[in-house]
Amino acid sequence: MIIYDTASVTLIYWALAFVSRDTAGNTMRLIPCKKDYDENENHSKQIDREIKHWIKTYNEAIKLLLLGTGESGKTTIIKQMKILHVQGFSASERAEKARHIRHNIHESIHDIVQSMPMLKIELHNPKNCRSRNVILSYGPEGPTEYTEEYFDHVRSLWRDGGVKECFKRSNEYQLIDSAEYFLDRLDLIEKADYVPSDADILRCRQKTTGIQKIEFKVKVPKSMQGGVQDFWMFDVGGQRGERKKWIQVFEGIHAIWFLVACSDFDQTLREDGSQNRLKEAVDLFEDVWQSRFLLEAGLILFLNKQDLLQSKVSQGRSIAPYFPQYSQFDAAGDEYTRTKLFIKSLFTEVITRRRTRRVEAAAPAERFVVTEARRARECYFHFTTATDTDNVRTVFRDVHQIILTHLLNNIGVY
Ligand SMILES: Nc1nc2c(ncn2[C@@H]2O[C@H](COP(=O)(O)OP(=O)(O)OP(=O)(O)O)[C@@H](O)[C@H]2O)c(=O)[nH]1
Numbered sequence: 001m002i003i004y005d006t007a008s009v010t011l012i013y014w015a016l017a018f019v020s021r022d023t024a025g026n027t028m029r030l031i032p033c034k035k036d037y038d039e040n041e042n043h044s045k046q047i048d049r050e051i052k053h054w055i056k057t058y059n060e061a062i063k064l065l066l067l068g069t070g071e072s073g074k075t076t077i078i079k080q081m082k083i084l085h086v087q088g089f090s091a092s093e094r095a096e097k098a099r100h101i102r103h104n105i106h107e108s109i110h111d112i113v114q115s116m117p118m119l120k121i122e123l124h125n126p127k128n129c130r131s132r133n134v135i136l137s138y139g140p141e142g143p144t145e146y147t148e149e150y151f152d153h154v155r156s157l158w159r160d161g162g163v164k165e166c167f168k169r170s171n172e173y174q175l176i177d178s179a180e181y182f183l184d185r186l187d188l189i190e191k192a193d194y195v196p197s198d199a200d201i202l203r204c205r206q207k208t209t210g211i212q213k214i215e216f217k218v219k220v221p222k223s224m225q226g227g228v229q230d231f232w233m234f235d236v237g238g239q240r241g242e243r244k245k246w247i248q249v250f251e252g253i254h255a256i257w258f259l260v261a262c263s264d265f266d267q268t269l270r271e272d273g274s275q276n277r278l279k280e281a282v283d284l285f286e287d288v289w290q291s292r293f294l295l296e297a298g299l300i301l302f303l304n305k306q307d308l309l310q311s312k313v314s315q316g317r318s319i320a321p322y323f324p325q326y327s328q329f330d331a332a333g334d335e336y337t338r339t340k341l342f343i344k345s346l347f348t349e350v351i352t353r354r355r356t357r358r359v360e361a362a363a364p365a366e367r368f369v370v371t372e373a374r375r376a377r378e379c380y381f382h383f384t385t386a387t388d389t390d391n392v393r394t395v396f397r398d399v400h401q402i403i404l405t406h407l408l409n410n411i412g413v414y
């Protein structure tokens with residue numbers, strides 16, 4: 001049986017109706033064209049019967065694996081699946097997240113004030129020196145108890161012009177992406193009865209170590225035999241030290257979602273200050289793309305953190321100093337559009353380095369097929385903001401279609 005929520009059925013139906021083999025019989029073509037479908041009703045009915053049969057008999061869970069460098073947004077996607085397809089977060093989970101969010105506040109203000117001497121930035125208000133010393137005295141771990149006095153120190157510092165100046169240069173040291181989001185919400189978070197909203201939980205940052213799995217079910221509508229389809233989604237840690245564990249979950253994976261933090265273009269790795277984060281993501285993507293263990297899995301690239309990329313670029317920060325080839329990049333549109341297309345081109349280049357032909361496909365996903373000795377290899381691209389539930393809901397629907405097409409190809413329905 002296969003997954004879909006009601007809204008995605010039409011999409012999937014189309015996908016299935018137009019999946020076919022080429023003359024050599026070894027590559028898939030997906031032609032999302034309603035007109036052809038209407039013109040070939042008998043063929044569609046036959047396909048419909050086959051799909052229903054396949055859905056009825058396919059009872060395996062669909063296994064998805066999230067990959068990407070540290071802080072690319074993998075665990076945020078898992079949280080979105082919990083919101084969209086499980087019951088969301090329980091009261092005890094929210095209480096636990098409140099603790100992590102307070103710790104996120106501490107690590108944010110700690111890392112900013114600790115970096116000020118390196119950037120030769122002074123506190124604008126000398127009275128804040130005491131607050132800075134108090135914060136630094138707790139070290140990166142933070143206080144055992146988050147008192148009113150503690151939050152007063154953080155508030156004074158966050159209002160300081162020097163702290164703000166240092167925050168604006170956060171690409172020159174390591175700072176979590178949600179620093180501003182949480183520091184702007186101090187008044188709410190310091191309250192004893194604070195319960196984090198879904199939006200707060202999506203912003204909360206906790207590094208993943210080891211392998212996590214979430215299971216969820218998606219309803220299959222009655223018209224498609226009814227019932228539910230099981231999904232297993234695996235989350236791994238993306239920092240270098242964590243990647244050796246990845247191979248443990250490669251077996252039997254149907255599709256990989258590879259996440260890239262596009263706003264990382266001017267930052268270095270937390271685990272290696274000499275390596276640009278976006279370059280690391282391109283290298284890692286190449287490893288995944290080439291991996292013989294993952295040849296059977298569908299690959300979907302999430303060009304994530306579009307909100308942060310847009311805001312960075314609108315503040316006048318350019319990718320050009322970090323990727324000199326950007327000055328030769330030819331694309332229409334404003335600076336943000338050109339930057340996101342350039343980042344995409346860094347990844348399509350990895351794919352097109354081998355013999356490639358481009359297949360026009362319907363928006364929003366674009367498809368590239370690489371002809372290899374064994375079979376066609378496909379990669380789809382999506383621009384995403386993982387903290388935006390509506391965006392992830394839409395992307396998930398599109399991705400259903402892609403995964404289904406890939407699965408049908410693998411099991412030889414067509
Ligand atoms: N603004 C914004 N923040 C995002 C987005 N995606 C993820 N984040 C934030 O980025 C931080 C890191 O996200 P995670 O999901 O923990 O990253 P990860 O890939 O699981 O990282 P590791 O576990 O270290 O591999 C979190 O604070 C998220 O809230 C996005 O699209 N926009």
Ligand SMILES: [Mg+2]
Nearest residue numbers: 074075207208
């Ligand atoms: Mg994680």
